[in-house]
Amino acid sequence: MPVREQSPAVERAEPRSVPALCLCAVLLVLLLPALVLYGQDVRTGAAFAVQCVVVAHTGGALARVLTDPLIRVVGFGFWLFCYVWLGLAPLAMLATDSYPWGFAVDAGTAFTSAVLTETGLLAYSAGSALAGRRTPRTRPVLEPLLTRRITPVRTLLLCGAALALAAVLVPAQGGPAAFFQSRQAVNEAAAQGDPGGAADQALAAWSLSVPAFWALLALLYVPRTPGGDRTLRGVRWILLPVLVAVNAVVNNPVSQPRFWAGTVLLTLVFAAPALRRPRAFRAGAAAVTAAVLLVFPYSDYFRHDKREPVEVLSLAEQFTSNGDYDAFQQIATGVDHVRENGHEIRDALGPPLFFVPRAVWPGKPDDAGVALARHAGYSFENLSAPLWIESYMWAGFPGVVAVFSLFGAAGRRIDGVRHRLREHGGTLAALAVTAFGFYQIILLRGSLLFVMGPLTLLLLVPVLTTGRPGRTVPEQLPEPHPEPPAGAGPDTGPAPASAAPRTAVSTTSTGEART
Template sequence: MRAGRRTAGGPGRAVAALGCWALLLVVLLPLLVLRSLDARFGAALAVQCVVVVHTGAALARVLTDVRARLIAFGFWLFSYVWLGLAPLAMLATDAYPRGFVVDAHTAFVSTALVETGLLAYSAGSAVAAWRAGRGSAVLEPVLARRLAPGRVLLLCGAALLLAVVLIPQQGGLSAFFLSRQAANEAAALAEPSGSADRAMSAWLLSVPAFWALVALVHVPRFQAGDRILRGLRRLLLPLLAAVNVVVNNPISQPRFWAGTVLLALVFGASWLRGPRAFRVGAAAVAAVVLVVFPYSDYFRYDKREPVRIVSLAEQFTSNGDYDAFQQIETGVDYVRTHGFTPTAALGPPLFFVPRAAWPGKPDDAGILLARHAGYSFENLSAPLWIESYMWAGFPSVVAVFGLIGAVGRRIDGLRHRLRRHRGTLAALLVPAFGFYQLVLLRGSLMAIVGPLALLVCIPLLITRKPGRPSPPAAAPEPVAPADRTAPSLCTGGTRT
């Protein structure tokens, strides 16, 4: 009787929770952003209201889903904050964090471009959910890979060796607790032309240290016969934790990466894989992104002014961290001036080819947009929406976002299916990629594809295909005397 009441009340509670989240995200927060603004209604703002409703409703659905969907959560969280609420404030006031401002037609095309990508993502996700029962011949074997303890220990040794070698080259321990401004200025004075080499050295230090710590936490523990592994774990865990505090701290590292490291460790824990715990954790992350993130750049500069609390609307229209929509507008204006560049799509997958061997290698999209806008600085974002639009217009946006929507939904489904298996690639990689997705969506691709390759390849190297377990020994069945010469064979099923 109790189970029946729980089943009957479950859908009602789910609908009520969805309604509460939708009310907060679709109505209350947008009104909070707009209440102190003298809004100027126009075609672009009308489409932007559709974007806010779409992203808010989708995020509410993820926060109340019966499954933990990390990939969908990362996508819709970025879309809601950076391409939903922030542009709402910008378009209502015609105020932007950067100096380059476009006309009303370009703003309208930009909002339509954002909504087109969101619709394509939703359609791809819906198709993947409809075909979920058919499995995936490519993704499932990959995400089912298991950690190999020997390879994990080799990675731990390599991460510690890289720390011993590269930390002194980067300026010693103290250099990792300087502001990012001071660290960049010191590095530029030491090697004015070696920015790419410095960046790669930093990632070679940060990413292996992160994966070594995560893998050591998740490596399966056996009931007996692993005394050496347990002893090495106790020895290596504090060492790797200390290395990560040094090389992956939020003082000298970008906030998006430091947040990825922390959240991947937290959401990779077994107690957060269930839907209820995930919903609580995801709601906390969303609140932190909205409330704390704007003030988390306190350590970026040497001269630190007292923290001044301002409204969400003022943050969105004055803080350069929310320039994603303005960069999309700049990109639409760039395409109107220079046309589409399909060959630029080759740049990210072939990032490792040096420019000496490829003289016509495409430039970073963020740099192109900064030059087009006439900025004196070039380290700017290029959201995936505008980067794919610069390749071939709206058709390439539909193709790209339809694909990532389908793949993301399939990955979430496979992680849910494998959630009870320890040490799988799904348990490691999906939380990390789910939150690193914010960096991927913000762009530009040329700037992040190298670290992304490291982020994906290292866990592939320390895992192996799951072995087929031997069938359990079965007690022999009683056999009639006449059948002694032909005993029956008992076959056991394999565990999935």
Template sequence: MAAVSLWAVVLTVLLPGLILQSHGAHPSAALVLQCVVVAHSGGALARVLTASRVRFVALGFWVFAYIWLGLAGLAMLAADAYPWPYRTDETTALVAVALVELGLLAHSAGAALAARRERARGDAAPPGRLERVLARRVAPWRLLALCGLALGLAAVLIAGQPGRLGAYFTSRQAITEAGGEDASLRSLLSWSLSVPAFWALLGLLRVPCRPGGDRWLRAVRWLLLPVLLALNVVVNNPISKPRFWAGMVLLTLVFSVPRLCRPRAFRVTSAAILAALLFVFPYSDYFRYSDRETLTVASLADQFTSNGDYDAFQQMQTGVDYAHDHGFSPQNVLGPPLFMVPRAMWPEKPEDTGISLAEYAGYEFHNLSAPLWIESYLWAGPLAVILVFLLLGAFGRRVDDIRHRLRESPGALAALLVPAFAFYQMVFLRGSLLAIAGPLTLLVAVPLLITTPVARASRFRSSAMPAASPRHASIPGTGGHP
């Protein structure tokens, strides 16, 4: 209780108080309701940071809600200042805040219902379909095939990239401009290299090895680890890749250390992540453009009201006005799951929501966010927001509970995929969905392809060798973990 109280004071009193003190406050109904959003998200985040169980998915959701829609929205409403020129009236701001809180309430309700159902099922209940999927284990031969694929793609794509190896250490702008008219194709090829390279490295770190056996696997693993580590430094660094993706890769690799997945270490590391997102993230786009400006340190409140990285709350307001003028579009829900269908075959294919909102607001710059709150609202109004976040909350709690049960299972898919999805979830929440559908599909599909069902893995073990107690492959320099 002491830890919960301390974190609650820091997250719901100290940090919001500093923001309000920086700019003063323009009292309004929207600002009062925004304080409720900050209290809700901050209290939930405090509970995650002090829980007796490690909850990766909950951490990713509440960190995003607290920073991007809580503190950032509070700063904007208090100062009446926003990153982009478009302005709305007081009523629109109040509706936007209400939608944020509605989504948070629905998410909390979904998580509570899932937790209650989990307690009712008990430990003796047979595993459900989702648990059977997350219980899949890394198959060594499939993993080695992925390693070969990643290295083969690297040899072809890096050599074909204008600037070759050096292009990955210039800037994202330079890489985009070098792609010319084939920029979209090059982006697809880039993700086709980055995602397999990441999963190949993570799979090697988590592939189960049996004591006294699998000498060939150990030898190949130690041979490939430095090569794939170097490859990830090239293709998944924060210079050539979006910061959210590079951060997800780094954090997932960090939490592949079993010791950091224990509650006490998880709390400390999560607190460090929160501090980094608050105080380091605003300056981490230094390498985004070729013409780099001198870094100037600004207060947290000034970053929230002037940095386009925190435009989620303003985009919520823009989306409310957009819906008022254009109505709802239920057919747009088909866009993200059918993202691979070309527009030549589907002329009415929905546009990217972030781009639609940018064009509506009259911006020339279209690479803007479209938070899941406003994206679902544009589908079918408040009822869609409730349904989407109710399901998301239940799914997140269910996944966290399954990962907890499988935490001692060697090479389980849950150990690989859950942390990766949890941190990439912030991109998913920031939106827009159509823009991230491709990378998200690769992120989920690749680990499914390198794992096999537990029953099949058990049959292989029983026919190939006597059963032995497996252990995770340790990461050099950590001392290992039995």
């Protein structure tokens, strides 16, 4: 008969390595920015000075996440995006006065854009710090939600649904070969078709990609019953190769955006038991950071039909010529847009009500990326709109402060719950938080109206395929111990007499607790 696990003793986090923190900070704050500016005719000014502060802020925060004793998946995704897309890339643009797109702004607009970026970062840091210091005794929403565990029956139902969707939608879209065309060919085919069907095509694509991804992830980490289940094990080994093949078709990096393909791959990797350990997570996060800096600029090899030989460019040339790094320029375009048209708080209703069709809501706000492209006079409209400029277009600097303070606090709380549940595989904390942490890069890059549909599917599917935890999951989870002072070693003294005794618990390979 299963028994309830008694409240475990307070968990002590290992101390932060000060030498590792200093080394990471020097590399990210000094050496990499110097490498970006090396050989460039640097043009200084007020905007450039503020941007140096942004680089120091984002680089220092990323260094802290990479050396944090706690696992911070959401914090890592946020600071990685900010360091590369809003730190190093704008530094190269402002230093050389060169931008990916043709729309140019004056020095005053560039200065306002840099200040706007730093304002959002300060608000996020403040919200995260306050959430990290305040430890609530009750968690009425996050804890019960993130402890939900995938169940075998719901997992098999999801696998069946994903395979049924693939059987219907893959042939309807031209068969498997159509999913290995370049994104240029896919976009041209969509442009030649019915313009009103673009939304339906996007919905069909995400209806294929997200369930297939979650079916594979859930099948990999579905908890086994204590006595074993031969039927489940047999079905699992039959479905796994089929779902791997389906994901290779519908989630491949050839026709799918690199950000989404990266989210799928990184979630599968970081959900593994080995990378749910703090030390292994830090090593994996450092490897991802290096890959984003060195490999990502060249990962668009399959975007065009005519593939030119790969030409290695300096970081500065990549940041100033590649449209994937247009976040800062889009912020500057948005500042100019607000100067001419003013703020519109009503536009904030668009993202949460994205599912309302325009036929029902004629005044539904336009996609922010499209609005900025039209303001700049571009012939193409598929552009980003970072969260900074969207919140600024709603309500100015107060809107930026409010949005990022809440975002920082929520991210820190989610990271805290995930760290405490890191030994329990198959939970939303281990799977959904990891997926959101990496998808967050797409969310931050924007635009929100474009992102909200896939994000809703990404979070809703795992909630529907999970159930409340059984009695073997601890009712009360240990609080993370405050970080000890620098230089202090781990506590090796005897445990206090008042500490609650630990109950012997074994875990399966998927992290399911047994008594």
